Amino acid sequence: MNQPVTSESYAAQLRRLAELTTKVGEQRAEAHTWYERQCAAADRAVADAAGQVRRAEEELIAAREQQEMVDAEVAHLWQQLRQRLGGGARRLGGPPAPAGGAAADPVLLLSRARDLLDRTGQPGELPGSVNPLLALCGVTGALLAYALGVAARALGVSYGGDLAVGMPVLALVVTLLGPLIGLVPARLLADRRHAVLGPRPIIVVLGAGLLTTALLLVLGR
Template identity: 80%
Template sequence: MNEPVASETYAAQLRRLAELTARVGEQRGEAHTWYERQCAAAERAVTDAGEQVQHAEVELVEAREQQERVDAEVAHLWQQVRTRLGARRLGGPPAPANSGGTTDAVALLTRARDLLDRAGQPGELPGSVNPLLALCGVGGAVFAYALGAGARALGVGYGGDLAVGMPVLALVVTLFGPLVGLAPARVLADRRHAVLGPRPIIVVIGAGLVTTALLLALGR
């Protein structure tokens, strides 16, 4: 038969059971606290990841928009290059170079645009075209003198008031002869994509004045 347990042993067992229960409660509380912390950390991680995904999506949209703007600007600049160089047979714009580093496309486009603007600005006519400019002046003076001579002949032929007015008109037309040469000189400058500056104008008018003076002297 089982012997009765002493009261002191029973009390000790109760105390030990209470201690174990308290310890289990503490460990369970710690486990709950750890679990709640882990859940909170996981929720924060999910929230942060969602914000990063949203930020990445916004950056992706902005990058696509910038790419479209860059592609459109590249196509526009390439079309200007083809037009100014007269290279109609050139294909599409060159593919972007893989430099292996970060490159600011906007800065590169700005540099390309500035370079194209400088290249597209008309320059001065070279000194080698001075004979052609002088020929424009001579041709303008001869043309104006011929018109004047025709006007004088018309006045002589019809007589009357025309015989008085036509010589005056002929003289005015002849005196404007040096300026007539500026028209073909302008065409020459436009074909060479240059400006008709002071030096070319002086050459044209000077040659026209000399020619007009010679023609008036010979016509007396």
């Protein structure tokens, strides 16, 4: 038969049970705390990963947009270069492929290429070596105008009447415009050399034309 349990032993068992219950509660609370911390850490990691993915997607979209912009600008600049080169552009083919491992900013490189293309495309001043040709333009214009004046005077003499009075005046006006006529071939010369007809070439043309006109008027008296 079972022996009866004394009150002291029963009380000890109750204390032991209470201690175990308290310890189990503490361990359970500690486990809940650890679980909540792990869940919070996992949530933060997921949120960080989602943020990184979102930023990576935004960077990818921005990179694609920049690539499209760069490709379009390269094609535009390449077309301008082909137009500048004219017939010699056939050997160029299409735009060059991107250089592998390039770390420079493509926008900066395109800006430099655009500036270089703009500088090379701007017409310059006619060189001093063409001054004889410019002077010849002025002389030719003066001779042509003087010849037209002579023809106008001859026409007035042949028809007589009012023409005999008006044609000499018209002939003088045409003769005096001779130096300006020389600017027409000078402009064509500048266009062929892809240059501007600046002040110096204009002075050379007008000076030669005025000198020729003055000599013709003096000799024609």
